[in-house]
Amino acid sequence: MYKLVCFDVDGTLVDNIAYSWELFHNAFEVDMTKRKAAKEKFYAGKITYSEWADHDIGMWLSKGVTRKDFEKAMEKGQIKLMDGALETIQELKSNGMKLAIISGTVSVILDYLLPDYKELFDDHYLSQLFFDEDGKFTKANVTEYDMAMKADALKLVAKKHNLKLSECVFIGDHHNDVMIAKEAGLSIAFDPKDEELKRVADVIIENKDLRQVLKHILPLHQ
Ligand SMILES: [Mg+2]
Structure with missing residues (x-):
């Protein structure tokens, strides 16, 4: 009955991370006050997501960071990849499922842990980072499909594959997954860190092994 499975990245396909942006902000020691001010402006509706992202990307650029630093x-x-991630991806693919990534993460995370993600996933919505030949970070193409807009990306992917939303599964872990979880035919809160996501999800999985999702998606695994 399900034909497409969409994954969040940070905290879902990838373990030991809540939000990739935070990981890099901390590692690059960007100005906490400026960072907090931009975040508050976004949540107060004073700036858009892409303005917030541009602001934060600007702080990384001004630090002159390289791919090595990331x-x-x-x-x-x-x-690291979540336990069972590769097996889950392979099992879904071999059962004919379309796969998508809808995430606010940055591409370096997947370049590092799952370099063939563009072949494994039919669709990928995330923020792309670019580096010059010396490995210096030069710019970013920031996704607009994070937060509430994740749900819009799901609608686009479903439409592209001629599917109803009821045929789409979404797996995510955090507050930015609430809206998309409401739209998907089956929503799975995986190792959830957000109470609202737990409330709206059809299934909650607390055990951090992605293979746990299979029995909810594939009839043969039930
Ligand atoms: Mg997440």
Whole structure:
């Protein structure tokens, strides 16, 4: 009955991370006051998501960071693929499921942990970071499909594959997943860190092994 499975990245496909932006802000020691002010402006509706992101990206650019600095931060944070992530992706694919990533994460996270994500996932909505030939961070193409807009990305992906929202599954862990979880035919709160997400989700999985989702999606696993 389900034909498409959408994944969040930070805290869902990737473990030991709540929000990738925070990991890098902390690693690059950006100005906490400026960072907090921009975040508050966004939540107060005074700036858009992309203005908030541009502000934060600007702080990384002014630090002159390189791909190596991003990698060091990820190493230090001991981020890793979620247990069972690869097996889950393969099992869903071999059962003919379309797969999508709808995330506010930044591309370096997946470049580092799942470099063939563009082949594994039919659709990927996330923020792309760019580096020059010396590895210096130069710019970002920030996704507009984070927070409430994640739900819009789900609608776009469903439409592209000619599917109803009732045929789409979403798996996520945090507050930015609430709106998209409300829209998906099956929403799974995986290792959830947010009470509202727990309230709106159809299924809650507390055990941090992604294979736990399979029995809810594939009839043969039930
Ligand atoms: Mg997340």
